[in-house]
Amino acid sequence: MKKIPLIKPYITEKITAKVCEVLNSGYLTEGQVTKEFEEKVKEYVGCQYALAVCNCTVGLEIGLRAMGIGFGDEVIVPDYTYPATASAVGIVGANIVIVDVDRETMLIDFDALEQAITPRTKAIIPVSIFGNPLDYDRLDKIKEKHNLYILEDAACSIGAKFHGTYVGNLADISVFSLHPRKFITTGEGGMVTTNNRQWADWMLSYKHFGMGVHESRLTTAFDRIGTNYKLSNIQAAIGLSQMDYIEELLARREEISEAYYQLLANTPMISFPKTTNKGKHSWQSCCIFVENRDQIMIKLKEKNIESQIGTYALHMHKAFSENPKCQIVGDMRRSRYAFDHCLTLPLYHEMTEEEQKYVVQELLEAITDYQ
Ligand SMILES: Cc1ncc(COP(=O)(O)O)c(C=O)c1O
Numbered sequence: 001m002k003k004i005p006l007i008k009p010y011i012t013e014k015i016t017a018k019v020c021e022v023l024n025s026g027y028l029t030e031g032q033v034t035k036e037f038e039e040k041v042k043e044y045v046g047c048q049y050a051l052a053v054c055n056c057t058v059g060l061e062i063g064l065r066a067m068g069i070g071f072g073d074e075v076i077v078p079d080y081t082y083p084a085t086a087s088a089v090g091i092v093g094a095n096i097v098i099v100d101v102d103r104e105t106m107l108i109d110f111d112a113l114e115q116a117i118t119p120r121t122k123a124i125i126p127v128s129i130f131g132n133p134l135d136y137d138r139l140d141k142i143k144e145k146h147n148l149y150i151l152e153d154a155a156c157s158i159g160a161k162f163h164g165t166y167v168g169n170l171a172d173i174s175v176f177s178l179h180p181r182k183f184i185t186t187g188e189g190g191m192v193t194t195n196n197r198q199w200a201d202w203m204l205s206y207k208h209f210g211m212g213v214h215e216s217r218l219t220t221a222f223d224r225i226g227t228n229y230k231l232s233n234i235q236a237a238i239g240l241s242q243m244d245y246i247e248e249l250l251a252r253r254e255e256i257s258e259a260y261y262q263l264l265a266n267t268p269m270i271s272f273p274k275t276t277n278k279g280k281h282s283w284q285s286c287c288i289f290v291e292n293r294d295q296i297m298i299k300l301k302e303k304n305i306e307s308q309i310g311t312y313a314l315h316m317h318k319a320f321s322e323n324p325k326c327q328i329v330g331d332m333r334r335s336r337y338a339f340d341h342c343l344t345l346p347l348y349h350e351m352t353e354e355e356q357k358y359v360v361q362e363l364l365e366a367i368t369d370y371q
Contacts, residue, residue, distance in 0.1 A: 001304060001358050002304070008348040009185050014244075019237045019241075023234065030232055033233040034230070034233055034235075037052060038052050038191070041168070044166070044246065045158075045169050046168075047194065048200070051192045051203050052190070052230075052239075053191070054189060054231055056178070057190070059350070060084065060088035060175050061092060061150065061154060062203045062207060062229065063151045063173040066203050066206075066208075069092055069122050070214065074096065074097050074106075075125060076098075076099065076121060076179070078099060079100055079315050079328070080106050080312070083319065084249045094325075095120070098314055098315060099330060103288040103338075104259075108124075110138045113126075126153070128156060131157050131282030132275055133167055133279040135278060136162050136165075148161065148367075150173075151172060152173070155182065157173065160280055161280040168191075171223075173193070181284075182287075184242050186239040188235070189236075189239060197216070206224070206227065208226060210222050253282070253286075256356060257286040264360060269290055269370065270290050277307070291341070293340065295340050300362060307344060307346065311342075315332045316339070
């Protein structure tokens with residue numbers, strides 16, 4: 001069997017043709033194609049403003065800056081996430097407060113979150129990890145009760161929904177990643193969404209060197225110190241064309257994930273993370289919990305199958321554990337469990353039934369060695 005990759009970006013001839021069209025146009029930097037991509041995501045998600053940026057990490061940073069968060073403020077993040085979630089808080093000079101996650105969903109634990117709130121807490125960055133949407137019934141109550149902003153790290157969650165509303169239109173600000181591990185990708189890239197006009201204008205200015213904004217359009221006056229977090233027309237051409245396939249991509253990912261769950265059901269040493277029953281998962285990753293995860297990954301690799309851990313447990317890294325501006329609240333037991341046991345299985349649009357059966361067969365084989 002040829003190598004089974006973890007993910008394979010879906011690139012059609014139509015997509016490469018669009019990229020070539022941009023290259024031949026001579027307009028390579030952020031421009032009309034980026035704008036069309038923003039419009040497309042905005043319409044899809046149903047929000048009022050969408051701003052393309054060069055990656056999700058800077059999207060989180062400008063989201064925090066737009067909210068006015070900085071020195072002396074506290075922002076709560078889950079322990080089980082990619083480090084960028086927390087690093088964005090450090091980058092704006094605020095204090096990072098890390099809490100544990102739910103054992104079954106791997107999403108931020110709401111009780112731990114509430115217990116960590118102090119008068120200095122300004123925002124929460126919950127993460128819809130792997131495309132599993134967050135429970136906004138609970139989150140909105142916490143937000144109202146404690147008067148906080150919600151900046152969703154929706155890196156993995158384009159296409160996911162909660163009670164019929166798309167992720168990207170649930171939080172005060174949301175940020176998608178367009179890294180190739182995500183199924184809508186621009187190589188590197190991010191998209192920030194919000195319904196707050198003032199914040200949208202501020203972010204537009206800030207990502208364009210601090211240029212002035214009038215009627216949501218840039219002017220040639222420079223109103224503030226800003227930076228350059230733009231997304232080029234070339235990159236946007238990939239994302240824009242991929243958006244034409246989003247429903248197809250989501251449906252196929254769901255189909256493959258459900259097949260994995262069925263084929264692996266009732267297998268000793270394997271259990272499944274809980275997915276939402278109040279919305280729709282986007283299946284950016286299909287994960288299982290498994291004993292001896294690292295040895296199993298090695299065995300899969302020997303069989304030419306690429307797999308991955310889920311994500312990281314922040315408390316295990318000195319960027320956070322030895323950081324005087326970072327507070328780790330609790331023992332992070334459940335995050336540690338996820339870090340040790342979560343395994344991401346290969347999942348890509350063009351995966352064949354034969355390839356999936358091969359992955360399952362080799363996974364079961366690897367597991368029997370430990371029974
Ligand atoms: C949850 C989460 N947040 C943030 C990021 C960072 O995204 P980017 O690479 O687009 O900056 C990632 C990347 O994998 C992620 O998984």
